[in-house]
Amino acid sequence: MDNQQKVILSAKQTILSRDLAKASFSWYILDLIGNTKTDYSPIQPIISSLAASRQFYLAEAEKSQTVITQEDLKKFTLTYTKSVAHHDRMIKFGIIANKLATLVRTQLDSNIALENLVSKLPGSLPATVTARIRELRESAKVVDVKIDLLAKNLEFLEAEESADAEIFFSSRVEKMAEIQTLQRDWIDRLIDLEKNYAQPNR
Amino acid sequence: MLNLTDKITNPEAIKLINDLKSGAFFVPLKAKAIRYKWFIISGGIITVLLIALSIGKTIFRGSDKPVFLPPDIGVLQPTFEKTSVSDYEWIRQNIINFGTELPDPVIPFFDNIIDLESDNIY
Numbered sequence: 595m596d597n598q599q600k601v602i603l604s605a606k607q608t609i610l611s612r613d614l615a616k617a618s619f620s621w622y623i624l625d626l627i628g629n630t631k632t633d634y635s636p637i638q639p640i641i642s643s644l645a646a647s648r649q650f651y652l653a654e655a656e657k658s659q660t661v662i663t664q665e666d667l668k669k670f671t672l673t674y675t676k677s678v679a680h681h682d683r684m685i686k687f688g689i690i691a692n693k694l695a696t697l698v699r700t701q702l703d704s705n706i707a708l709e710n711l712v713s714k715l716p717g718s719l720p721a722t723v724t725a726r727i728r729e730l731r732e733s734a735k736v737v738d739v740k741i742d743l744l745a746k747n748l749e750f751l752e753a754e755e756s757a758d759a760e761i762f763f764s765s766r767v768e769k770m771a772e773i774q775t776l777q778r779d780w781i782d783r784l785i786d787l788e789k790n791y792a793q794p795n796r
Numbered sequence: 797m798l799n800l801t802d803k804i805t806n807p808e809a810i811k812l813i814n815d816l817k818s819g820a821f822f823v824p825l826k827a828k829a830i831r832y833k834w835f836i837i838s839g840g841i842i843t844v845l846l847i848a849l850s851i852g853k854t855i856f857r858g859s860d861k862p863v864f865l866p867p868d869i870g871v872l873q874p875t876f877e878k879t880s881v882s883d884y885e886w887i888r889q890n891i892i893n894f895g896t897e898l899p900d901p902v903i904p905f906f907d908n909i910i911d912l913e914s915d916n917i918y
Contacts, residue, residue: 601912609910616906623901664912671911678908689899700891707884763898771896778891785882 598664606661609670613655616685620648623688630695632702636745637691643750644688647681654678683757687750690763693770697741700777705734708784714792723791730784737776744769 624644627637654674661667708730715723744766749756756762804810815821829836882888 598912605910605912612906612910615904619901619904626901667911671909675908682906682908685903686899689901689903693898693900696894700887700894703887703890707887711884767896767898770898774891774894774896778888781884781888781891785884785888788882788884789880 602661602664602667605667606658609658609661610655613651613658616681617648617651617655620644620651620685620688623685623692624648626692627688627695630692630699632695632698634695634698634745636742636748637694640684640687640691640748640750644684644691647684650677650681679758680754683754686757686762687748687754690748690766693766694741694745697744697770697773697777701734701738701741704777704781704784707781708734711784711788711792716791719791723787726783726787730780730787733776733780737773737780740769740773740776744773 624641627641658670661670708727712727719727804813812821
């Protein structure tokens with residue numbers, strides 16, 4: 595085997611490793627989203643696209659093994675670079691989709707917790723307790739709206755190229771932190787209600 | 797009282813008794829006492845001091861020693877606070893553990909251009 599053939603072989607192995615790694619990473623993100631067990635419709639297109647991107651990486655990994663000559667390698671790389679940008683963006687959208695799914699999961703769990711708590715409270719409640727329960731329901735809806743707005747602003751279908759911007763991630767950190775704070779305050783109020791009215795003697 | 801000179805016949809004993817009666821026996825003793833009077837006085841003072849020290853020690857040892865103890869503040873009773881864990885604490889923990897940093901997970905570096913001039917071919 596001459597030197598050029600050795601180098602081509604090394605290039606093939608590098609391409610194979612790269613695309614298998616991308617496919618694995620895509621699978622990892624899909625798995626994280628799946629573990630939230632949410633059926634949040636705004637992120638369904640992202641999940642589908644990321645699954646398709648994973649198939650692309652696997653196909654490219656397999657295709658790279660057909661490269662024999664330097665010309666084959668050039669053609670492969672040229673074709674790859676034309677298509678890969680879209681799929682790499684799907685990974686970025688997938689990361690955001692995972693965060694959205696996690697926030698939604700917390701909202702679902704919190705709502706179930708509230709209904710569960712209300713069922714444990716005595717039949718006749720003071721007006722203050724009733725008001726607090728009503729406030730919890732209303733503020734949960736406020737958080738739902740904020741999550742929906744964050745998902746809508748992704749502009750996944752309208753502006754996929756936004757994923758190439760440097761601020762793609764940083765512009766969403768503050769919003770997510772705000773939603774996290776609201777959720778935490780909400781659950782603290784729920785736990786306070788539980789301690790004072792559902793289990794005062796526990 | 798018996799007259800001792802009636803029973804004693806020893807001439808030296810009789811002389812001694814007569815010297816004691818007349819006081820002549822004490823004359824040389826008086827002379828020696830006057831000659832060494834400062835030694836006798838000093839010795840007497842020292843003796844008195846030693847006796848006084850001895851008496852003081854005996855009195856000190858015999859008396860009760862004062863015992864200094866910290867004031868009795870009683871035994872501290874531990875306070876047991878009832879700590880109840882909420883049934884919804886796990887939700888709170890999930891919220892706390894939610895990472896707001898992005899990207900999360902971090903995207904590994906991938907080189908999309910692999911050719912024969914690439915530095916990352918090994």
